[in-house]
Amino acid sequence: MPELADPQTRPEPHGGPHGEPPALRRLLGLVGGASPLTRLAVITAIIFLVMSLLRPDPFFTAGNFSSMAFQIPEFALLSLAIMVAMLTGGIDLSIVGVANLSSILAVLVMRHLAPEVGGEAGTLGVIALGILVALLCGSLCGLLNGLCVSYINIPPILATLGTGLIFTGIATVLTGGAAMMGFPAEYSVIGNGTLLYVPVPMWIFVALAAVVAVILSRTAFGLKVYMMGTNPLASRFAGISNAGINIRIYMICGFLAAVAGLIIASRANSAKADYGEAYLLLSVLVAVLGGTNPYGGVGRVGGIVLAVLSMQFLSSGFNMMQVSNFAKEFIWGALLLVVMVVNLLQFRSAPAAPGLPRPQGQPAPSLDKT
Amino acid sequence: MPSWATRNEVIVALVIVALCVVTALINPSFLSLATLFDMLRNGILIGLLAIGVMLVLISGGIDVSFTAIAAFSMYAATMLLVDLGIGDSLLLAFLISAGIGLSLGMINALFIAGFGLPTLIVTLGTLSAFRGFLLAFVGSDLISNVPPAMRDFSRSMLVRGTDAAGYFYSLPTAVLFLIAAVVITWFILYRTMLGRSIFAVGGSREAAARIGFNVRATQVFVYGYVGVLAGTAGLIHASLARVANPSDIVGLELEVIAAVVLGGARLTGGYGTITGTLLGVTLIVLVNNTLVTLGIPTTWQKVMIGFLILLGTGLPAFQARLRANRMG
Secondary structure (H helix, E strand, O other): OOOOOOOOOOOOOOOOOOOOOHHHHHHHHHHHOOOHHHHHHHHHHHHHHHHHHHOHHHHOOHHHHHHHHHHHHHHHHHHHHHHHHHHOOOOOOOHHHHHHHHHHHHHHHHHHHOOOOOHHHHHHHHHHHHHHHHHHHHHHHHHHHHHHHHOOOOOHHHHHHHHHHHHHHHHHHHHOOOOEOOOOHHHHHHHHOEEOOEEHHHHHHHHHHHHHHHHHHHOHHHHHHHHHHHOHHHHHHOOOOHHHHHHHHHHHHHHHHHHHHHHHHHHHOOEOOOOOOOHHHHHHHHHHHOOOOOOOOOOOHHHHHHHHHHHHHHHHHHHHOOOOHHHHHHHHHHHHHHHHHHHHHHHHHOOOOOOOOOOOOOOOOOOOOO | OOHHHHOHHHHHHHHHHHHHHHHHHHOHHHOOHHHHHHHHHHHHHHHHHHHHHHHHHHOOOOOOOHHHHHHHHHHHHHHHHHHHOOOOOHHHHHHHHHHHHHHHHHHHHHHHHHOOOOHHHHHHHHHHHHHHHHHHHHOOOOEOOOOHHHHHHHHOEEEEEEOOOOOEEEEEOOHHHHHHHHHHHHHHHHHOHHHHHHHHHHHOHHHHHHOOOOHHHHHHHHHHHHHHHHHHHHHHHHHHHOOEOOOOOOOOHHHHHHHHHHOOOOOOOOOOOHHHHHHHHHHHHHHHHHOOOOOOOHHHHHHHHHHHHHHHHHHHHHHHHHHHHHHO
């Protein structure tokens, strides 16, 4: 944060606005620096350096970079979906259910139609149709979530918990709980192919992240989303249709989840009702780590990208140090709590960082009413 | 329609009766003491957990970590009892398990009441942290030689016998814990200032603070109480099963939350009844036990519970919306 010339707005030299001792403010300033994004970038770089120094052989190798690039897109897309939902002050706990249901529908379409049409063009057409069905399914699931939240007024947590169970349940019924195979061989490109040395799923993620970033920061719709997330009552009185915003946001969530599902299915060469269940907590963690405020109104795509990178570096590093899965589960949970506390102290001690729509002194009085 | 007819409790009670009638028509042996006691036995764990979740919802929060607390307390307590060779006292067993539950509940309270962080995300984090810590650092193997006190407790029955059709029936003493929890929670909610403060904080945090309720202390109590209930429920579960399995219980959280919201407790806080919660638990246990009898494969169980959550929350929310529209 550049030093402000105006003595009236300059923070007090001794003790912050909330009376923190100067030492604590200086410490937070060291961690916090210019903006939450810069701080996150520094943390990501530190994790990368530490892992490279601790395990240079397996970590700092082309093979590891390539495998990380293949692992990132699926949970990055899910994290993006959670972030978008959190912008409205809601949350989407059904994303994993949507992802699996969509990919199961895709594999059903592909394996029923692929043997009937011949030729390369026919197979490609069938794959395109399967993908289309999955994306449509994801968007419709999102529409259902949006309707539950905005028209029936069910709190997003319970609405998406309920629909998530229904989606997973339908997926279980469709597959009988087993892994569904039978994708055409060409479909594996989606999850396993490379284009210009970069994995295809990474291209997909980069493209979608760019689209979401443009929608959020360059369109009237994006501005309305931030406004509604900051203060739904004010946005309603400003003439914004909160219901319309919510429905479109949850449809975007569903769409992103369906894409993640397609990538997961392609990488696993099968679709199953309980793939990626651990991703739900990880996505919430990444969204919060990336600076998204669960109460709504604050969050950026750039934060998600950095948070995803740091999580992947940590995860791969832990794997190489042979940390058990249970220990990792413990670390993710503890990390989520620590990050939230650090964010809170940061918000309390620093004046509003540039680019953030509002200062985060105290959570809104409507605590937990999401 | 009169207002009582659209209350969740009435609707849930009607669904329960309808489900019982249909099941009894298909399978007449359903109407027996054995079935009733079986369902009571299955309801102890979910019932104890649901009472805790109801308090959290009334106070305006949500907790998904209680299953991890129950599993953690159950396993750590059993392990302590076995390793220290102090497994002869049932009271000590319950004190240790409830004490561990209380400490874990206090960790939730630290983040929620202390830092004011959103309850869903905090408890998602602690769910994963508690479970991960338990399985990575405490232990991941079954303890099947449960201490003598727990074994005796599992054999202790209030009623036992054989009915006319030759079915053996028994009601474990553990059901007394559920009854005690109901009575104590009722007393706290409706006969103490603490109970009023839980409703007040859930109804409007700001208003509660302004009329002098201590919001943080109330939240600390709520999350501590959930911890104690979860610890107790965990030990009962391990006793009845005569094995402490660290991967048990976790995964039940959605069923329990479904039971509570079906009973009419609102996530927006300030409203919830014990009768409703117990009816919700009954319905969930009934659904779990009768789907197979009704010829519905268990794969549909998740769909049913998800549908019930949407119905249980959607109906009152939709009515509130209609009322608001009528008024203006």
